[in-house]
Amino acid sequence: MPIEGLVFTKNPVELQNQLLMGFISITFNIQSHQAVLVKAANNTSRQVTLPEVEFSVVGPKEALVESLDTNLYLIRKRLPIAELAVEEIIVGKLSKTRVAVIHIEGIANRENVETVIQRITDLKVNQIIDSSYISQMIEDNKHSPFPQFIDTERPDRLAAVLGEGKVVILVDGAPHGLLGPSTFVEYFAAFEDYFLNWTIASFFRLIRFFAVLFSILVTPIYVAVLTYHYELIPKDLVSTLVISRSGIPFPPILEALILELVIELLREAGARLPTKVGQTIGIVGGIVIGTASVEAGLTSNVLLILVALSALGSFTTPVYQMGNTIRLIRFPLLLMAYFIGLIGISISFCFLLVHLLRLTSLGRPFLEPIYPPRIYDMRDALIRLPFFLQAKRPIEVQTEDTIRLEPKEDSKD
């Protein structure tokens, strides 16, 4: 039987801690006050399975599991180098959760690593159940609806960002790893983008950005235009809009709020139910409520289309947390559109922009490379240029070693 993780100790506190973690203590000689700790914990854990949240058609199909050791192994097998540094911190008075901070020495910026370690060691909490606890507690702005750490279940993505010089946090018991510093545009980059040709990947990314903008703005604009700015409607669209609105007893804002809330309700109901029942909910919601409410004259079918499309748009964000944010920030915009029309939308959009500009992730600007403008990082932002054009690591991370693609031998001179 192979024995791994032998620890010799004289410290009674460590002895106690390790015994509680499932180690066996063997004392050879009472006088030497030294014990050998042998790891004997029965690590019951799931098998490594397919990624479910970040599924991709092409590319590796391994997902993290609840065991930290398995997760570390999944990363280490992709980066079998001595520079891969793992720092383990025990957090939580009750849970004693192992939190691992991983980076590659010589690439990652020490400052980022130290910040993460500092923030985690400073945590005075009883329990850490999941990695999302950590991400909420060590974020730069804890009130922001925007996530500042990317949450991923793909070990290949973690290995890739480690190579970019970012810091990865893994938590024992959590099947998701965190990575930071992150930028706004990264939340709209599916990892699958890197497995596809750059033209196709760029097209999908642009579609995703368009979908998100559409998703945030379309219902507020509908409400604003129908409530205040009837003159903006093109003359060929007027009759369609008025006919679809005729006979509806609610003002546009109530109509929009009701429909948006119905969609949220459906999503929430679908999320709380097992997969099989969730499909039924989809049919009930989509067909029964949608069609019936139009036929009953409670909502206009134009708005129904817009709300459904905007819900669809918000589901295109590859990072789940960001999708939630997108769905939330639509509501203040909707209310402002109702209060003062398009001016309200512009004002709230400015608020949003200012918030994003002030936001940082591990002290690095969140809206980079848009602001501060860093042209080099634009190569992997709204679009993704081919790998040979991305010879440098992202400036955002301020890596120690900036070159990731060595020039070819023959092109040296």
Place this chain on the structure above:
Amino acid sequence: MRILFKKLALILLSISILSSCMGVDSKVLDEINMATAIGYDYVDETHFKAIAVTPMYYPDKTIKNVTFSSKSSLSKDVRDEMNQQSERPIYSGKLEVVLYEKKLAKQGIFHLIDTLLRDPSIGTTLNLGIVEGSTKDVLSQQFGNIDKGIYLSKTIEQNIESGMLPKNNLHLFLYAYYSEGMDPFLPIIKALDGKVIIKGNAMFNSKGEYVYQTKSRENVIFKMLFEDTTNKEGFSTKIDGKEFASVNNIITKRSYKISKPMTDTPITIKLEIKAMLREYTGKEINPKMIKIIEDKMSKYVKGRSEDLVRNFQKLHVDPLGVGEQVRTRTRSWDKKKWDEIYTSIPINVEAKVEILESGVVE
């Protein structure tokens, strides 16, 4: 945390208070009557009668026009009186067409256009028009299941796009009106059993009074002289006695040659016309024949153009903007002096017709 909540409370409070201060009253699309066309008819020297068309949309996708009319001397009063007849407030932000009776236009219509300028909700891509007969005849009859205002504006725009009307709307009308070397013009329409027919262009003098209506043959010539066009319409000419030739799909390029601006040296307008031969009553088309047709047509265009320009000079109107062309070439522009010499300057037209295609049949 407390600061955050204070900030949030402040923002919410200011929104709810300020939104009532900003004077934005909601105009929910289906709770208003959107006037799409307005017509002004002559009553007497100081009064006019206005008629407004608003579409009513029904859930079964039918559109019915409702008209409101009122007599007054001020546009503002008109709107009040119309509102008194309507079950929903009438707004003019979706106005597509404004029509004026010819008789009214003779008195000048600028004081009536003024109200369109002052209302910020009215766009300047609005189409204006002059009506032969009363505007009531044009506006009161609905054509098919389409709103009359939208029908009229589409008819005018279609004729600008591919017909014989030069580009025109409220913005361009005002540009011409305020320009020192240019006079405005508007399309003339006439009611025709629920539909309308476009008769030509009405020329205005610098005071904004209607003075002249182009004849049907002059319309294409006017459009060619006014702007570079790609035009589906064409013209026909007589070639030796009996035979006629007609061209369409013409592309024209117009350029001015002004050797000594602000003097009475002749001004030359050069027209290059590329066209396709669509009809020829003669027997055979060959390169020699094409050459003859081209020459005849050039002569025809030159003659017609010069007649039209002479006519404009005689009436002292300048819808072509010859004055503007001179002004852009003059260092010290003097409007008074230009007005004096405009009628006497010889303006020549050089036309060159080129036939690109003679059709499938050889």
